Amino acid sequence: MLPFPARSLVVSCQATATSPLHGPGPMAMMARAAELAGAVAIRANGPADVAAIARAVQLPIIGINKTGDRDGVYITPTLAAAAEVIRAGAALVALDGTTRPRPDGLTLAEQISAIHDEYGVQVMADVDGYEAGIAARESGADLVATTLSGYTGPGPVPDEPDVELVAKLAATLGCPVIAEGRYTTPELFRAALDAGAYAAVIGTAITNPGAITQRFLRAVA
Numbered sequence: 001m002l003p004f005p006a007r008s009l010v011v012s013c014q015a016t017a018t019s020p021l022h023g024p025g026p027m028a029m030m031a032r033a034a035e036l037a038g039a040v041a042i043r044a045n046g047p048a049d050v051a052a053i054a055r056a057v058q059l060p061i062i063g064i065n066k067t068g069d070r071d072g073v074y075i076t077p078t079l080a081a082a083a084e085v086i087r088a089g090a091a092l093v094a095l096d097g098t099t100r101p102r103p104d105g106l107t108l109a110e111q112i113s114a115i116h117d118e119y120g121v122q123v124m125a126d127v128d129g130y131e132a133g134i135a136a137r138e139s140g141a142d143l144v145a146t147t148l149s150g151y152t153g154p155g156p157v158p159d160e161p162d163v164e165l166v167a168k169l170a171a172t173l174g175c176p177v178i179a180e181g182r183y184t185t186p187e188l189f190r191a192a193l194d195a196g197a198y199a200a201v202i203g204t205a206i207t208n209p210g211a212i213t214q215r216f217l218r219a220v221a
């Protein structure tokens with residue numbers, strides 16, 4: 001049982017270190033605005049942001065803890081990283097659910113079962129493809145998200161979201177599938193739900209005004 005309903009919108013409130021919005025204060029305000037508008041949960045990065053958002057909203061927080069090299073496993077790569085955001089108030093933890101080796105040497109199954117056993121928290125596996133989704137589910141993930149599709153291969157990141165992966169995983173896994181990554185319009189959000197997503201996580205298109213400004217300017221460049 002998830003702490004948010006089906007066919008719903010989760011807002012990702014994250015800002016990179018170079019953004020003027022970086023930090024717990026701005027992210028808590030973003031999360032509060034999303035809550036007032038109807039978001040059912042917040043995805044947030046790092047214990048400081050998670051703690052501030054937990055004080056600002058009533059919504060469940062999907063905590064992540066990005067650390068390490070962007071070429072490798074960086075979304076909550078270790079059990080210790082997961083523990084930090086759980087202690088800060090995350091109701092669920094999202095972590096790298098690809099088949100790549102993890103920096104602390106644990107397998108994905110070991111990391112997930114330790115989170116279940118030690119903290120009683122549900123785990124969302126951020127995967128990059130169909131095989132990884134199957135493996136993550138077999139490793140004990142409670143939810144599987146398409147977050148890393150398009151980000152782990154050699155080529156450029158596509159413009160469009162991977163709705164096809166949502167449909168394939170939703171038809172196979174027997175657990176909630178979350179659409180995440182490059183859902184930039186309400187129409188794509190709806191397409192994700194119609195493809196079988198339990199919910200969609202939307203970040204950039206809602207909480208990154210710098211990227212939104214650039215997108216408008218590109219239309220006339």
Ligand SMILES: CC(=O)N[C@H](C=O)[C@@H](O)[C@H](O)[C@H](O)COP(=O)(O)O
Pocket residue numbers: 012014064075147148151180181182183201202203204205
């Ligand atoms: C690949 C990666 O590191 N994704 C991150 C995961 O937390 C975030 O940078 C994304 O903003 C998030 O997934 C939401 O996606 P979008 O911002 O496209 O709506």
